[in-house]
Amino acid sequence: MSTVLRTDPPATTAPATPRSSALRRPLLLVAGAGALVLCAALSLALGSRSIPLSTVADALTGAAHGGDADVVTGLRVPRTVIGLAVGAALGVAGAVAQGVTRNPLASPVTLGVNAGASLAVVAAIYALDLGRPVQYVWFAFAGAAVAAVAAYAMSRRGGDLDPVRLALGGTVLTVVLTSWTSALMLASHRTLDEARFWLAGSIGGRQLDTLTPVLPFLALGLLGAFAISPALNALALGDEAAQSLGVPVARIRLAGGLAVVLLAGSAVAVAGPVAFIGLAAPHLVRPLFGNDHRWLLPGCLIAGPLLLLAADVLGRLVVRPSEIEVGIVTAFLGAPLLAVLARKVAR
Amino acid sequence: MTSTTTTVESVTTANRLAAHGLDLRYGDRTIVDGLDLELPGGAVTAIVGPNACGKSTLLRGLVRLLDPAAGTVTLDGSDVHRMPARALAKRMGLLPQQPVTPEAITVEALVRLGRYPHQRMLSPWSKTDQAAVEEALARTGTAELRDQQVDRLSGGQRQRAWIALALAQDTELLLLDEPTTFLDLRHQLDVLDLVADLHAEAGRTVVMVLHDLGQAARYADHLVVLKDGRLAAAGPPTEVLTAELVEAVFQVPCRVVPDPETGTPLVVPRSRTRSRATGR
Amino acid sequence: MTALAVPVGTLTRRRARTAAWSALAAALLVVLTAVALGTGQVSLSGWDALRALVGQGDPGNVLVVQQFRAPRVVSALIAGAALAMAGSMLQRLFRNPLASPDTIGVTGGASFGAVLMLATGASQQLIPLAALGGGLLAALLLGGLAWRSKMAVTRLVLVGLAVQQGLAAAVNLMIVRFPAELAASAMQWTTGSLYGRNWTEVWIGGTAIALTALAVLLCQRRVAVLDLGDDSAGGLGLNPGRDRLRLLLLGITLASLAAALTGPVAFVALAVPHLVRLLAGPPTLGTLGLTALTGAVLLLSADLLVLHVIPVHGLPVGAVTATLGAPWLLALMIRQGRPPQRST
Numbered sequence: 001m002s003t004v005l006r007t008d009p010p011a012t013t014a015p016a017t018p019r020s021s022a023l024r025r026p027l028l029l030v031a032g033a034g035a036l037v038l039c040a041a042l043s044l045a046l047g048s049r050s051i052p053l054s055t056v057a058d059a060l061t062g063a064a065h066g067g068d069a070d071v072v073t074g075l076r077v078p079r080t081v082i083g084l085a086v087g088a089a090l091g092v093a094g095a096v097a098q099g100v101t102r103n104p105l106a107s108p109v110t111l112g113v114n115a116g117a118s119l120a121v122v123a124a125i126y127a128l129d130l131g132r133p134v135q136y137v138w139f140a141f142a143g144a145a146v147a148a149v150a151a152y153a154m155s156r157r158g159g160d161l162d163p164v165r166l167a168l169g170g171t172v173l174t175v176v177l178t179s180w181t182s183a184l185m186l187a188s189h190r191t192l193d194e195a196r197f198w199l200a201g202s203i204g205g206r207q208l209d210t211l212t213p214v215l216p217f218l219a220l221g222l223l224g225a226f227a228i229s230p231a232l233n234a235l236a237l238g239d240e241a242a243q244s245l246g247v248p249v250a251r252i253r254l255a256g257g258l259a260v261v262l263l264a265g266s267a268v269a270v271a272g273p274v275a276f277i278g279l280a281a282p283h284l285v286r287p288l289f290g291n292d293h294r295w296l297l298p299g300c301l302i303a304g305p306l307l308l309l310a311a312d313v314l315g316r317l318v319v320r321p322s323e324i325e326v327g328i329v330t331a332f333l334g335a336p337l338l339a340v341l342a343r344k345v346a347r
Numbered sequence: 348m349t350s351t352t353t354t355v356e357s358v359t360t361a362n363r364l365a366a367h368g369l370d371l372r373y374g375d376r377t378i379v380d381g382l383d384l385e386l387p388g389g390a391v392t393a394i395v396g397p398n399a400c401g402k403s404t405l406l407r408g409l410v411r412l413l414d415p416a417a418g419t420v421t422l423d424g425s426d427v428h429r430m431p432a433r434a435l436a437k438r439m440g441l442l443p444q445q446p447v448t449p450e451a452i453t454v455e456a457l458v459r460l461g462r463y464p465h466q467r468m469l470s471p472w473s474k475t476d477q478a479a480v481e482e483a484l485a486r487t488g489t490a491e492l493r494d495q496q497v498d499r500l501s502g503g504q505r506q507r508a509w510i511a512l513a514l515a516q517d518t519e520l521l522l523l524d525e526p527t528t529f530l531d532l533r534h535q536l537d538v539l540d541l542v543a544d545l546h547a548e549a550g551r552t553v554v555m556v557l558h559d560l561g562q563a564a565r566y567a568d569h570l571v572v573l574k575d576g577r578l579a580a581a582g583p584p585t586e587v588l589t590a591e592l593v594e595a596v597f598q599v600p601c602r603v604v605p606d607p608e609t610g611t612p613l614v615v616p617r618s619r620t621r622s623r624a625t626g627r
Numbered sequence: 628m629t630a631l632a633v634p635v636g637t638l639t640r641r642r643a644r645t646a647a648w649s650a651l652a653a654a655l656l657v658v659l660t661a662v663a664l665g666t667g668q669v670s671l672s673g674w675d676a677l678r679a680l681v682g683q684g685d686p687g688n689v690l691v692v693q694q695f696r697a698p699r700v701v702s703a704l705i706a707g708a709a710l711a712m713a714g715s716m717l718q719r720l721f722r723n724p725l726a727s728p729d730t731i732g733v734t735g736g737a738s739f740g741a742v743l744m745l746a747t748g749a750s751q752q753l754i755p756l757a758a759l760g761g762g763l764l765a766a767l768l769l770g771g772l773a774w775r776s777k778m779a780v781t782r783l784v785l786v787g788l789a790v791q792q793g794l795a796a797a798v799n800l801m802i803v804r805f806p807a808e809l810a811a812s813a814m815q816w817t818t819g820s821l822y823g824r825n826w827t828e829v830w831i832g833g834t835a836i837a838l839t840a841l842a843v844l845l846c847q848r849r850v851a852v853l854d855l856g857d858d859s860a861g862g863l864g865l866n867p868g869r870d871r872l873r874l875l876l877l878g879i880t881l882a883s884l885a886a887a888l889t890g891p892v893a894f895v896a897l898a899v900p901h902l903v904r905l906l907a908g909p910p911t912l913g914t915l916g917l918t919a920l921t922g923a924v925l926l927l928s929a930d931l932l933v934l935h936v937i938p939v940h941g942l943p944v945g946a947v948t949a950t951l952g953a954p955w956l957l958a959l960m961i962r963q964g965r966p967p968q969r970s971t
Binding site for chain 3: 375407409411412432433434435436438439441442443444445446447448449450451452453455456457460461462463466468469494495496512513516522
């Protein structure tokens with residue numbers, strides 16, 4: 001038997017060969033990180049008022065004061081930090097969601113997280129007369145968590161989560177929650193007027209106090225996601241194969257689900273529903289890094305914020321001195337990107 | 348089952364598939380490279396070769412699931428890629444390597460889909476259609492399974508149901524891509540006997556990709572051996588299948604002896620235990 | 628499911644089940660239609676309402692029923708049926724249980740067209756036309772992006788999703804930028820509504836939908852062959868890539884026509900095919916009829932609730948279809964144990 005296997009090299013090595021040298025992926029990561037730093041710098045410098053990078057550096061070190069420096073430290077630093085955190089959370093959440101459900105269409109959006117957060121926030125605006133993003137944080141997080149728990153509860157079967165049921169249940173939930181959100185907004189014009197800006201998804205107009213409450217959840221989510229990344233590789237082979245490799249499939253799926261909720265819940269709580277990054281980041285990273293989740297996740301950790309910050313900077317530039325919400329820009333940019341990618345990878 | 352001996356006299360001039368300078372590619376990768384090939388009509392042809400030699404790709408090119416990057420495929424002299432799709436599907440049936448079984452479909456419903464090329468858009472289900480389906484079910488021994496769900500059948504039964512679909516298509520040529528993969532020995536032989544019967548009784552021209560050289564030699568009138576997308580040899584198994592060829596193509600030292608049952612060539616690999624020992 | 632391991636007569640049993648459910652749905656449809664036509668400021672019995680529909684009885688009643696109530700009821704029926712059929716078709720062709728007009732661009736396109744028309748301040752009459760145009764724009768984008776490359780199904784789903792996201796973003800941008808008043812009516816339109824339909828619209832829309840549905844029916848064999856996978860379909864004389872895309876465009880057209888009539892009502896296209904699959908088995912020509920009937924029943928009952936039962940003004944009908952359909956679908960999913968299994 002062993003001789004047969006040994007004389008059959010093409011069959012066993014063929015799938016592994018296309019990816020080139022071992023250095024490629026670390027180098028790509030470094031290049032990505034470099035691009036991210038550049039993007040962050042641009043995010044600090046550009047906006048309705050452009051500020052030279054030297055002034056930005058002075059402001060950061062505390063050497064400069066006055067108008068421009070205050071803009072940097074008071075507005076753009078929080079905005080950039082929030083963008084980094086939210087982008088990272090969304091990118092990684094997307095990769096884990098797709099890995100856990102084995103569905104390339106899955107994203108935090110599919111699992112009902114954004115819809116749950118949106119409904120909770122809109123209901124809060126409607127009932128409690130709220131008006132500032134920092135007040136929405138806990139409502140959004142709670143709404144996201146409740147929606148995700150509901151989606152999981154629907155997709156449990158025999159103690160395990162059924163990926164198809166999960167995706168389907170999440171989509172059903174999203175449709176229902178979104179329609180209720182619309183109903184609430186149509187019932188009260190004040191709510192609509194207030195909520196539509198939050199619903200577009202934005203990282204502007206927030207201070208770091210919007211981010212700090214969710215930071216522990218975000219960190220925990222990232223930790224969990226990276227901890228299960230090797231197991232996600234096994235999961236990709238199918239439940240039975242994963243089981244036979246000694247991977248506790250049900251527990252991994254639960255852990256993955258929790259990580260997605262923590263990450264996507266934090267993101268939506270801070271920035272509102274930013275579509276597309278969770279979906280696009282893994283699809284962008286996969287052609288570069290392959291399907292190994294141990295590389296995919298770090299890739300998404302960089303690609304997520306890169307996409308988000310780039311989109312945010314662009315949104316500030318195109319209609320200066322006004323700006324377009326980052327959620328709208330990501331959707332606008334991400335859509336053609338996804339279409340091109342889909343074409344390129346097609347045989 | 349009746350006698351499975353095949354006669355060379357049945358080789359006719361009709362239903363001759365041929366490739367001329369055929370290049371087949373996936374993206375930038377050339378799989379089949381400038382292949383010239385003529386397959387005899389009215390015979391059973393087996394395409395063999397090592398893994399990744401382009402066997403299945405060639406078959407896909409012959410039924411035009413793949414467009415050639417260069418060269419042509421002809422059926423009795425006319426370019427396959429210029430024929431109307433339906434007209435071709437009436438002459439040539441295909442059993443793919445990994446067909447997709449629609450969820451919860453019954454055997455009969457599956458086999459009925461084989462009549463698709465013969466139906467016009469508005470034509471109702473005809474007696475000819477039903478007769479073809481019945482014959483296909485009877486020939487493959489799936490008549491009593493007709494009401495069962497295909498996705499609940501055993502591997503051997505499922506493969507017969509899929510062959511029945513190709514039979515219901517009622518074509519003179521039948522192309523099968525590794526029809527015996529995933530089957531146990533008995534079911535492998537069942538499938539191959541069925542193919543031999545189709546040829547002997549119904550005069551079908553059969554082209555199949557096979558893995559097992561002994562089976563290929565036993566069941567085929569004509570053998571096509573591929574290596575790295577090029578033709579290594581072609582002809583009757585007794586002439587083609589020599590120890591030198593097998594060693595050259597598969598890199599397996601072997602002896603070729605007459606099959607004690609049928610007299611066709613049988614490839615017996617040489618023992619490797621010694622070479623393994625010295626290799627350490 | 629394993630409890631039902633008596634395989635003999637599967638096909639017959641499924642047909643009987645389909646027929647029984649279809650009969651039930653048809654009966655429900657007639658009752659609901661009568662109730663819908665009879666309910667309002669002038670109350671009529673179901674029988675009188677149906678008589679008034681065909682011009683019999685009190686002329687006042689005939690006027691109310693024929694001119695005011697019937698167009699709305701008929702649009703609900705037509706649009707519900709069309710959405711459900713389109714959803715079924717899209718899910719089969721995409722081999723994905725999540726495919727629906729909401730995920731492949733029709734909703735985004737129709738909303739885009741309508742909201743754009745609102746923004747220009749043109750006549751309300753033009754909005755359905757703009758919505759149809761928007762839906763077809765989505766189809767055009769999908770077709771244009773996918774036509775030349777022989778595209779695998781998963782990739783096609785992604786292209787659809789991209790189209791949806793892009794168009795939805797455009798709608799979102801307009802809603803955020805609009806003055807509050809206009810934003811509200813845009814919002815109203817994008818959630819779907821049956822207000823203010825007239826016979827002209829119903830006739831034009833109905834005819835177009837009927838013709839498209841007929842084409843869908845005629846193509847069912849082709850859809851069934853595509854279910855066998857691209858290789859088998861190719862062996863049976865189809866061009867899998869092209870034919871799949873053609874049929875998809877047909878499904879999208881059907882959904883766009885429905886969206887032109889009622890706006891992109893949520894959930895019908897997504898849920899009804901799953902419901903029918905759970906009730907009557909995998910999709911065939913026979914279950915397509917049941918799908919259409921179920922869609923019509925769902926949309927009409929939702930509209931009845933919006934109009935006469937729920938005391939909230941301006942409630943979008945999509946909110947009700949979703950709220951009505953979701954528990955039913957979920958209950959069936961839980962009871963069935965195994966969901967519609969169609970992984971890509």
